Amino acid sequence: MSSSVTARAATFAQVLKRVFALSAPYFRSEEKWRARVMLLGIVALNLFYVYVAVLGNEWYGRFYDALQNKDSVAFWREVGVFGWIAFFNIAVQVLKFYVTQLLQLRWRAWMTRSYLSRWMADRTFYHLELARYAGKDGHTPDNPDQRIQEDMQIFTSATMTLSMGLLNAVVTLMSFIGLLWGLSGNFSLTFGGTTYQIVGAMVWVALGYSILGTVITHFIGRPLIRLNFTQQRYEADFRHHLVRVREYSEAIALDKGEKVEREQLDLRFGDVLRNYLLLIKQQKNLVTFTSFFGQAAVIFPFLVAGQQYFGGAFQLGHLMQIGSAFGKVQESLSWFVDNYDSVAVWRATTDRLTSFDDGMRAHAEREDGLQHSPSAMLQTGDLTVALPNGVPLLAGAALAVKPGDSVLLQGPSGSGKSTLFRSFAGIWPFSKGRIQVPDNVAFMPQRPYVPDGKLRDALTYPNPAADFTDDQLRQALTDALLPDLAARLDDSDAWSQKLSGGEQQRLAIARVLLKKPAWLFADEITSALDAKAESELYKRLSDTVHAAGGAMVSIAHRAAVGDFHNQRWTLVPQEEGTGTAGGARYRLNTSTAQPAAA
Numbered sequence: 001m002s003s004s005v006t007a008r009a010a011t012f013a014q015v016l017k018r019v020f021a022l023s024a025p026y027f028r029s030e031e032k033w034r035a036r037v038m039l040l041g042i043v044a045l046n047l048f049y050v051y052v053a054v055l056g057n058e059w060y061g062r063f064y065d066a067l068q069n070k071d072s073v074a075f076w077r078e079v080g081v082f083g084w085i086a087f088f089n090i091a092v093q094v095l096k097f098y099v100t101q102l103l104q105l106r107w108r109a110w111m112t113r114s115y116l117s118r119w120m121a122d123r124t125f126y127h128l129e130l131a132r133y134a135g136k137d138g139h140t141p142d143n144p145d146q147r148i149q150e151d152m153q154i155f156t157s158a159t160m161t162l163s164m165g166l167l168n169a170v171v172t173l174m175s176f177i178g179l180l181w182g183l184s185g186n187f188s189l190t191f192g193g194t195t196y197q198i199v200g201a202m203v204w205v206a207l208g209y210s211i212l213g214t215v216i217t218h219f220i221g222r223p224l225i226r227l228n229f230t231q232q233r234y235e236a237d238f239r240h241h242l243v244r245v246r247e248y249s250e251a252i253a254l255d256k257g258e259k260v261e262r263e264q265l266d267l268r269f270g271d272v273l274r275n276y277l278l279l280i281k282q283q284k285n286l287v288t289f290t291s292f293f294g295q296a297a298v299i300f301p302f303l304v305a306g307q308q309y310f311g312g313a314f315q316l317g318h319l320m321q322i323g324s325a326f327g328k329v330q331e332s333l334s335w336f337v338d339n340y341d342s343v344a345v346w347r348a349t350t351d352r353l354t355s356f357d358d359g360m361r362a363h364a365e366r367e368d369g370l371q372h373s374p375s376a377m378l379q380t381g382d383l384t385v386a387l388p389n390g391v392p393l394l395a396g397a398a399l400a401v402k403p404g405d406s407v408l409l410q411g412p413s414g415s416g417k418s419t420l421f422r423s424f425a426g427i428w429p430f431s432k433g434r435i436q437v438p439d440n441v442a443f444m445p446q447r448p449y450v451p452d453g454k455l456r457d458a459l460t461y462p463n464p465a466a467d468f469t470d471d472q473l474r475q476a477l478t479d480a481l482l483p484d485l486a487a488r489l490d491d492s493d494a495w496s497q498k499l500s501g502g503e504q505q506r507l508a509i510a511r512v513l514l515k516k517p518a519w520l521f522a523d524e525i526t527s528a529l530d531a532k533a534e535s536e537l538y539k540r541l542s543d544t545v546h547a548a549g550g551a552m553v554s555i556a557h558r559a560a561v562g563d564f565h566n567q568r569w570t571l572v573p574q575e576e577g578t579g580t581a582g583g584a585r586y587r588l589n590t591s592t593a594q595p596a597a598a
C-alpha cells in the first residue's frame with residue numbers, strides 16, 4: 001500500500017473516530033434506552049426495506065416471463081402480488097422516514113442542550129472568545145453560535161442519513177450479490193478470438209464498474225471537503241457581521257459608517273460567493289461524472305448480458321432480473337459515488353464540531369493560575385494581572401479591603417483597572433496568584449447588560465422578577481432616579497436600544513439597590529450621569545453596602561466621587577527597566593488620602 005493511501009486511510013479512520021466521539025455521548029446518555037430502541041427500529045426497518053426490494057426483484061422475473069409467455073392468468077396474479085409489494089414498500093418508507101426524523105430531532109435536541117450547558121458553564125463562552133481574539137489558535141473555534149445552531153442540525157441529520165444509507169447499501173449488496181451470481185450462471189465471453197467461461201461474470205462486472213466509479217469520484221470530489229468547510233466559515237462570518245451592524249445600528253448611523261460597513265459586508269459576502277462558485281464548479285464536475293455513471297449503468301448490464309440472451313441462453317424475465325439485480329449491486333457499490341457531496345458536507349461539519357468540542361474540553365481541563373476563594377474580606381496575595389499575550393500590567397500586588405472600607409481605584413486609561421476587577425470576579429484567566437473575595441458581592445461593569453423583554457426582568461436580571469414585589473421594584477427605580485419607569489414594569493421593549501446611556505447606568509444601579517449586596521465593585525458606573533445625580537446615587541450605594549456590613553471599591557475618573565471613599569489605590573506607570581516586580585507596566589500605590597482628579 002502506498003504511503004499516501006495509508007495516510008488517507010488513517011485520515012478516514014480519524015474521521016470515523018471523531019464521528020463516534022461526537023455521537024456516542026447521546027447513545028450513552030440518560031436517553032440511551034429510547035435512543036437505542038429507536039435506532040434498532042430504524043435498522044430493522046431498513047433491513048425489511050431491502051427484503052421487500054429482493055421480493056421485488058423476484059417479482060420482476062416472474063412478471064416479464066408472464067408477459068413473454070402471454071400468460072394472462074400469471075399476469076394478473078403478479079399484478080396482485082405487486083400490490084402487496086408496493087403496499088409494504090410504501091408503509092416501510094413512511095415509517096422509516098418518521099422514526100428517523102424523530103430520532104434525529106431528539107438527538108439534535110440532546111446534543112444542543114449538552115453543548116449549550118458546557119458552553120455556558122464555567123464562563124467557557126467568555127474565555128473562548130478571549131482566547132480567540134488573543135490569537136491562541138490551537139483551541140479557539142470561531143462562530144460558536146453557528147456550530148450550536150446549524151452544525152448540530154447538519155451533523156445529526158447527515159450522520160443518520162449517511163449511516164442508514166450505507167447500511168442499506170451493504171445489506172442490499174449482500175442480498176443481491178448472491179442473486180446476481182446465481183443469475184449470471186456461466187458466461188462465455190469471446191475476446192480476441194478466445195472464449196472465456198466466467199463464473200458470476202455480472203458480479204465481477206458490477207464490482208469493476210463501481211470501483212472504477214468510486215476512484216474517479218474521489219479524485220474529482222476531494223476538494224469539496226475543504227471547500228465546504230470554508231463555505232460554512234464564510235457564511236458564519238458574513239452573518240456575524242450583519243448581526244453586529246444591527247446591534248450597533250445607532251453608533252454606525254451617527255458615525256455615518258454605512259459606507260465602511262457596506263464595504264465590509266461586501267467583502268465578506270464576496271468571500272461567500274467566491275468560495276461558493278468554486279464549490280459549484282467542483283460540484284458540476286462531480287455531477288457530470290455521476291450522471292454519466294448513473295446513465296451508463298442502466299444500459300451496461302444489457303450490453304454485457306445481451307449476447308447470451310440473443311444466443312437463447314435465457315428468457316426475457318431472466319434478462320430483466322439480471323438488469324435489476326445488477327442495478328441494485330452497482331447502486332450499493334456506488335454508494336460513495338452517489339453520496340460524495342453529502343459526505344463532504346458531513347465531514348466539514350464533523351471537523352467544525354470536533355474543534356468546538358476540543359476547545360471546550362481544553363478549557364475545562366485548563367489549570368487556573370488564579371486561586372479564588374471566599375472570605376469575609378477582600379485580600380490578594382502575590383497577584384499578577386496580565387494581558388492575554390502574557391504581558392503583566394501589575395505584579396506581586398498584596399491588597400486588602402475590610403468591611404466598612406470604601407476604595408477609589410484610579411489610574412490612566414488602559415492601565416488595567418477593569419482587568420483588576422475582572423480578576424477579583426475570577427473571570428480573567430490570564431491573572432495569577434491568590435484572591436479571597438466575600439460572598440455577597442456585585443460587580444458592575446462599565447457597560448451594563450440590559451436584556452430585551454419586560455422591564456421587570458431587565459431590572460432584576462439575572463434573578464427572576466418573581467423574587468421581588470412590585471413595590472420593591474418600583475422603589476428601586478425611584479431610588480435610582482428613574483421614577484418614570486416605575487409605572488412601566490410590564491412594558492416589553494428593546495431596552496438596550498431605547499434607554500439612554502445614563503438611563504441604562506441608572507437601571508444597573510437600581511438592580512444593586514434592589515438586591516442590596518454587601519460588597520460592591522463599581523466600574524465607572526456614573527460616567528454618563530450629571531454631577532448631582534452621581535453624588536446622590538453614590539451616597540445611596542455606599543449606604544446600602546455599608547448597612548449590609550460590606551465595602552465598596554469604585555473605579556471613577558471624576559474627583560467628586562472621592563467624597564464617598566476613604567482610601568485610594570492608584571495605578572502608576574513604570575518606566576521600562578525600573579525593576580518593578582515581574583517587569584509589570586504599572587505599580588499600585590495605596591493611600592488613605594482624599595483622592596484627586598485622575
Ligand SMILES: Nc1ncnc2c1ncn2[C@@H]1O[C@H](COP(=O)(O)OP(=O)(O)OP(=O)(O)O)[C@@H](O)[C@H]1O
Binds near residue numbers: 133134388412414
Ligand atoms: N480581551 C482583551 N484582549 C486583549 N487585551 C485586552 C483585553 N481586554 C483588555 N485588554 C487590554 O488590557 C489593558 C487594560 O484594559 P482595562 O480595560 O483593564 O483598562 P482600564 O484601566 O479599565 O481602562 P479605562 O480607564 O479606559 O476603562 C488595555 O490595554 C486593554 O487594551
